[in-house]
Amino acid sequence: MPILELKNVSKSFGQLKVTDDVSFSVPEGQALGIIGPNGAGKSTLFNLITGNILSDAGSIAFQDRDVTRVPAMQRCFAGVGRSFQIPQPFDNLTVFENLLVAAMHGRNQSQKEVQQACAQILEQTELLPVANKPAAGLSLLQRKRLEMARALATDPKLLLLDEIAGGLTDAECVALIDTIKSVHARGVTIIWIEHVLHALTSVVERLLVLDFGKVIGIGAPDEIMNRQDVREIYLGIEV
């Protein structure tokens, strides 16, 4: 059964069509990777799925429920968690408070009910040593980790990761992959936009390629990466 299903979703900003008749579905428990050149509309697609922006046409269903016009807050309650491509921490709150606000509101529970879970997510994402520091003072790696930790704090059924490995060293990337794999192993469905292909393909079971807002291919990673049009569009390889 698909946890997420998009049918003919389109979105334009003025004359520019950034999402063009996109349709795909993601089975529950699967990890789907999304690739495409810069400006292909990947982050806009995430914003449409999370409700941060609303589509002009088409429909989005989450767990068989039509959420096309449902605001971001309600989609979070339903189980959609996300990270942002450019980290968006709550700068004046501490790292721990960033997770608390997400857990208390995303799960609609009290501080007492969520505080142990938040502390454990900080441990899992290696943010515990900076738990009491304001988020404004974090390094890039820590900010990326915080993005994922905050999304996990909402206890999502579907986790959307937007270029979470960008700018990380190889060692940092390996640690991040381990964390994502352990989250996925718990049954969380993952959709991951990433340019670091080796990281992406080590986790995902399917790849979707986006170009000029259109889906040009979806399938097993090996099959997709060997397609001539994908190599030309995405990797810039003349075949």
Add this chain to the structure above:
Amino acid sequence: MRTDTHTPPFVVSTHTRASQIAAVLAVALVAVLIFLPFFAGRGLIQDMFFILTMLVLAQFWNLLAGYGGMVSIGQQAFVGMGAYAMFGGVILAGMDPIPAILLGGLAAVIVAIPTAFFAFRLQGPYFAIGTWVIAEVMRLSMAQVKALGGGTGTSLPRSATREMWATDWIATVFDVRNSAARDILTYWLALALAAATIAAIYALLRSKPGLALSAVRDNPEAAKSVGVDAGRMKWFVFLTSAFGTGLAGALIYVQKARISPDAAFSVTDWTAYVLFIVIIGGIGTIEGPIIGVIVFFLLQSLLADYGSWYLFTLGIIGIVVMLVAPRGLWGLITDKTGIQLFPVRRRLSGGALDT
């Protein structure tokens, strides 16, 4: 997820040793201030009334701008509407001025609803200017209400001020004239309002909605994506701030007993001075407005005889503080000492942090 059964559980705390001492001192201070009229002269009571009411206005502007991220320069709208509603209750409905203060808070909330409807469509400086324009519209509108004195204003009826609740009892106990008894009564009400305002804002900031408010201020889009109802938080803070500001406005004009649109909707008296207090003291902290109002009162006492130089000096001091100490005087103090009298941070300890 990895959990070690041998490590102690994580603990979350907000209190600090300084805050516990501060809580005891605050209770003692309020007790002393309750009994102040027994040993203080009328001049000091009037000065304390001014300090406490400005503190209330500053705390509510700080809630709106410092915690809610909505920098309004139209708070005089709620002072004026609160004051005029109280006058309306007394003059038109024959109410006693003291219960009519509640009408002030109610009226401020009622006008805040359409104000928010328009102002929330604006962002940043446009929001600030929009709130100022709406306040001016309210000033001009009240100047048309002849029953409340029109453009020149009016006074509370002598019968209403003479027979105000509890003033006879205060006049007898303190052996003072009726006007002095009114000052004592309004001082006590100002003290109660200031203490309740600080306690309520502190409780809010330590609560679940308080944490959400900080998240919305820092990043509304990210807040929405973690389940925070950013729109509802903005409405809640705007209406709460309007209610408190309206109550303070009504109380101020019970003590003044005379009102005019220019005075009640004065951007200088009810917004510019309030901004100065919060910015000097430290925006986004409860302690900041307390420090700021003391500094403001001292400057006003020192410079009151220098006319426009007074405002000029306030402006220069405000700019210098913004450049040298962007987080205000309380920010400087906490940077040097680490002291927090009203801590709202949730500190994590225990678990693997202690191993």
